[in-house]
Amino acid sequence: MPVTYYLVLSAIMFVLGVVGVVVRRNAIVIFMSLELMFNAANLLFVAFAAYYQIVTGQLFVFFVMTVAAAEVAVGLALMVAIFRAKHSIDVDQMNSLKG
């Protein structure tokens, strides 16, 4: 089966993630769309690891996962801090630097 199928599936998921970031106003859903994009990239890594029969592609997914976990921890902590200041996580409300 052609590797292009996996590339197309990954492209669809990535575009859905981009559209989610642009369209949704709930900051948490925007974060989830980011995770979707991470996943699309990871799928590419694993597909090409299988295509070229090398282990390194899978290791990169491992690193991406750890960085994504760190990013989510900091991002959600930011979300909690912003919610305390503004009582909302609607990104349209986040229009001033002073809390």
Add this chain to the structure above:
Amino acid sequence: MPVIQIVIFIILGVVAVGTAVGMLLSRNAVYAALFLVLNFATIAILYLILGAPFIALAQITVYAGAIMVLFLFVIMLLGVEKLPFKERLRGQRLIAILLGVVFLGETVLYLVYHGQAGQLPAPASIQFVSPADLGHVLFNEYMLPFEVTSVILLVALVGAIVLTHREKSAAAAEQV
């Protein structure tokens, strides 16, 4: 045999894309999170088909387990599962979807005409990369990135605590 393979791929692909669309359209953030969990599980099965059992199980435990639990925890802690779905900028949603479709079309056309046209190895010949092999490469060739990862996680831990830490009043601090 390849027909079965393609049918399985299409089923998994439809579920993955469907859950992604469901995540975008659901008004309740909790439903969005649960859609995303299903999406991650589907992708994990694809990893398994591609011969990456360790990554597949890490996907389940780290993404579908830890990260999504964190998401659900924050959603329920803040009580922000419902936000108005209306758009502030008129026509923004339409333009976003239109441009998304154009971007997707471009990418797919490029992939079909200029991308790798090669065939994946048959499932029987895809070797399952055992966690032992993966660990061998990780600790021999990628030792420094691995250590840097641990620093990143430590920084994230400290950052999350600093950001959510509430300053106690001086009097309360003195009592303690």
